[in-house]
Amino acid sequence: ATPLLEVRNLQKYFPVRSAIGKTKGQIKAVHDVSFSIYEGKTYGLVGESGCGKSTAGRSLLKLVEPTGGEAYFNGENIFTMKPSQLKTVRKDLQMIFQDPHTSLNPRKKIGASIQETLTIHNIGAKSERKQAVIDLLKKLGFNEEDYNRYPHEFSGGQRQRIGIARSLILNPKLIICDEPVSALDVSIQAQILNLLRQLQHEMKLSYLFISHDLSVVRHIADRVGVMYLGRLVEEGTTEEIFSNPRHPYTKLLLSSVPTVHESEAREPIEAKGEIPSPLNPPSGCAFHQRCPFATDRCKKETPEDTVISATHRVKCHLYSE
Ligand code: SF4
Numbered sequence: 001a002t003p004l005l006e007v008r009n010l011q012k013y014f015p016v017r018s019a020i021g022k023t024k025g026q027i028k029a030v031h032d033v034s035f036s037i038y039e040g041k042t043y044g045l046v047g048e049s050g051c052g053k054s055t056a057g058r059s060l061l062k063l064v065e066p067t068g069g070e071a072y073f074n075g076e077n078i079f080t081m082k083p084s085q086l087k088t089v090r091k092d093l094q095m096i097f098q099d100p101h102t103s104l105n106p107r108k109k110i111g112a113s114i115q116e117t118l119t120i121h122n123i124g125a126k127s128e129r130k131q132a133v134i135d136l137l138k139k140l141g142f143n144e145e146d147y148n149r150y151p152h153e154f155s156g157g158q159r160q161r162i163g164i165a166r167s168l169i170l171n172p173k174l175i176i177c178d179e180p181v182s183a184l185d186v187s188i189q190a191q192i193l194n195l196l197r198q199l200q201h202e203m204k205l206s207y208l209f210i211s212h213d214l215s216v217v218r219h220i221a222d223r224v225g226v227m228y229l230g231r232l233v234e235e236g237t238t239e240e241i242f243s244n245p246r247h248p249y250t251k252l253l254l255s256s257v258p259t260v261h262e263s264e265a266r267e268p269i270e271a272k273g274e275i276p277s278p279l280n281p282p283s284g285c286a287f288h289q290r291c292p293f294a295t296d297r298c299k300k301e302t303p304e305d306t307v308i309s310a311t312h313r314v315k316c317h318l319y320s321e
Pocket residue numbers: 247248249285286287288289291292293294295298303315316317318
């Protein structure tokens with residue numbers, strides 16, 4: 001099958017300026033990241049805070065301007081589209097944020113907030129729009145009266161469901177979910193994850209699910225990509241990443257996730273030191289200062305992808321020639 005979204009060599013570099021405005025260097029927030037998302041599937045993008053996963057997600061919607069690479073949505077490169085074409089594609093590409101409180105206007109009734117999206121895209125007559133919003137709110141467990149309530153009248157979990165409703169009103173194909181459950185209690189997290197899965201099934205949705213939490217990702221993703229300092233260091237099916245992780249950094253992330261199956265026995269990995277600054281990333285493998293297996297080669301040479309299986313690849317010298 002052809003992917004719904006194919007990202008090739010995505011790059012986002014930020015210039016860093018000194019106090020007098022001179023360019024001092026650049027932060028390679030996202031460097032040479034490639035992955036594909038298929039219809040009805042979920043791609044989990046994981047890594048610690050600051051690894052570039054949110055920037056990668058936002059670049060795909062051009063909320064931040066990418067500095068390199070391509071992103072083919074249904075075969076068309078989003079990055080080179082004209083504004084009019086991009087506006088059409090944006091209906092199919094929506095986003096859910098960690099904190100819906102910051103994305104919902106506190107002074108606006110939630111029904112009006114959701115309906116606004118329809119108005120911007122000029123969809124339906126006014127009376128139809130209101131009914132469409134009410135129908136969707138009901139589908140997500142709200143009642144008709146909730147249409148006229150304000151965001152502060154709802155709990156965190158309810159607000160996230162309102163954020164989901166707003167992302168769904170245009171009937172999109174792909175939703176970029178950036179830490180959508182990280183601010184919620186564990187019991188509410190499970191409800192939201194189940195809701196996302198149910199909606200995926202009913203509406204044939206695809207998700208790019210961005211999270212620092214591998215135990216959340218395992219419940220929703222079909223494939224997982226692990227990012228470290230702007231690079232995708234390992235990618236595989238969820239099964240491959242959890243049962244047969246190869247990159248020492250993936251193993252480190254997994255060591256804090258409880259095992260579910262016996263096949264997931266984890267080798268404990270102890271990393272040294274802190275995450276380095278992305279402004280001055282280490283030479284060679286960016287993980288070498290923290291990696292217990294680092295050799296001289298790791299300090300000099302940046303590892304490229306080594307293929308483990310048709311769906312599993314890793315950037316680590318332990319597996320290359
Ligand atoms: Fe560790 Fe070397 Fe592999 Fe990097 S390339 S993860 S330093 S063994």
